[in-house]
Amino acid sequence: MNRASTSIEEVIDLQPHRIGANLIFDNDKLSPYWAMVSQFEPDLDEHDETFPCLGKQMEITKSSFWEGQLEAPPQATFDGGMNEYSISAYAADDPNNERGANFKFRPGYPNAKNKDTGDLIGGMPTECPESIRVQVESTNLSQFEVLALLQSLASHLGIDGGYFQRPHEWSSIYALELYGRIDRETATGCIAGKGGVLEHIAQFSNGRGRGEHKWDHEDIKGHYEAVSLSPENWQRLLPEQSLAKRLKCYQPKWVRSEDTGDDPLYHHKIECQYWADYYPDGESPIQWTGYESAVGEFRETVVNALHWAGVDFAPDSDVWIEDPYFEPGQADDAVEVYPNPMPDLEQQTRADAVDQLRGPETTESEWDVLVAMTDGGGRHYQDVAEEAGKSASTVYRAAEKFSDIIEIDNGMVQFRDGVVRDQIETVAERWQAAKDTTMDALERVAERASPFSRRSEDDDPSALERWANRHGIVVHSTQDPMEMELKRPVSLQEILKILRSGLDAAEGSSVPTERFENALIDWTGLDGEVRKDRRIVNNGRFLGKHNVDRPIW
Secondary structure: OOOOOEEEOOOEOOEEEEEEEEEEEOOOOOHHHHHHHHHOOOOHHHOOOOEEEOOEEEEEEEEEEEEEEEEOOOOOOOOOEEEEEEEEEEEOOOOOOOOEEEEEEEEEOOOOEEOOOOOEOOOOOOOOOOEEEEEEEEEOOOHHHHHHHHHHHHHHOOOOHHHHOOOOOOOEEEEEEEEEEEOHHHHHHHHOOOOOHHHHHHOOOOOOOOEEEEEEOOOOOOOEEEEEEOHHHHHHHOOOOOOOEEEEEEOOOOOOOOOOOOOHHHOEEEEEEEOHHHOOOOOOOEEHHHHHHHHHHHHHHHHHHHHHOOOOOOOOOOOEOOOOOOOOOEOOOOEEEOOOOHHHHHHHHHHHHHHHHOOOOOOHHHHHHHHHHOOOOOEEHHHHHHHHOOOHHHHHHHHHHOOOOEEEEOOEEEEOOHHHHHHHHHHHHHHHHOHHHHHHHHHHHHOOOOOOOOOOOOOOOOHHHHHHHHHOEEEEEOOOOOEEEEOOOEOHHHHHHHHHHHHHHHHOOOOOHHHHHOOEEEEEEOOOOEEEEEEOEEOOEEOOOEEOOOOOO
16 A cells, blocks of 8 residues: 655654663673672662762662672683672652663673583573673663663762773664653543544454554543554554554553642553564564664654544644653654555455455355354354354364465464454345355356356356466366366475365365365475376375365464
8 A cells, every 4th residue: 555644843752661671882891890890889779879860860779789690701710600780770859760770780701601500591692792781671761861871870880981882783672662641631532442543553453463452441441552563563554664562542550530730640641662572582673773763663653643543743732741751842853644544454454355255165154154253353263163053174264265364373263353354244244144145156156067167258267267277277187087287386385275275166166076186286396396196185185195174274
């Protein structure tokens, strides 16, 4: 879908709420780590001292150390594990410790081993350079402020702050959250709750890729609502998106029942956060140097969601509520604002769903499965089979045949998104009302004498003819045994799926299923080897390899 965007400069600047990062500083090798070993004191948090950073006084609120799992490097003068250190520093005038960070300091060096087992340490690169590694958990600080606080803390401890100026290229961000505070009436009227933009976006939360929709409206409408989407699903809405994200609107755990006029927590937060759950363990697509790009993507997500909800996203809009950490202001960079794509996506999705079901290849059994699936959200395949009055293998076959609109995971069967489910339900109702007429039409098609020919040019193609044309299969003989050839190289899994759909097509045509099962096919694997005269079903298995009653994935 080609959609024009408008570049708008007057957009709200979001406040970083959380940054979680693993930083490596290697310019001075292990020197900063040994400096920490020398300067650390267990009771740092008991010192009644503050230190300046970015115009504020900061204080150490908690400190600790422990023996880590890393075996001492060869140059060390002691045996055992290397100590690790944790120091928390927050604004001295913040009683809730919500502006600051916790830093954990660990050594880094190549081929680090576990002190007890001798195995290589997991969770750090095998070729990690000699360095000090710093894990960061910050609240209400930007990336620049995180480094500034780290350097100021080091100086306060008598350590050269210059050690912590240039993170190594392997430094990465594993958590990132940005927010703005928005007035409650706007949040509950346009963003969260029934009819809000989050509910609308959630129509796509179980489409291709991954996603989820969570909500809690028990104490108050919009107490908590969140939609998480994988990158490919965000790209359906915003073409330049590349990160998995959760967009949410929420209240504090203890909801304020009255607006006193001076309590920003009466109002909602709208927040966008990086959703690491959709990436393999230990894998992060956000490099430390990619922070600004990620922030820009998060801002684009929030601004466009507000735009689709009809909410003014300008920094001087009266929808924004200032709090101790969020001060409404204009972002440094313009944002690409797109028209709401969801109405067009819904229309296209509905059309695609109908196209999937159109034609005589859709059997009565498959329709019964689809109708059963429209009752609620995801259901276990056995429940669907029982309601449809069909076997479990029929449910799996339908899911396989209509894989563009149905998915099955851990035995749970569901439509790929709510739009598809709604459209199928509408079509199913019409189909149910005209069921006898529809099946009569299917039977008339099935009466044709040959599955690969038509009596006249005016006749529609048979189910098997459409199947052959769709997959590029040449039929050399319709005499027993039928002889066919697939003209393109395919994997074993793909040829099995093609043959499965061919068997389904045969079941919807006049050809006896047994004739199709006994047919011979030539096909070429991805390795270039030609497989000749392979019987389609041999001893109850496709090509003698896969049971015909089991699903193919």
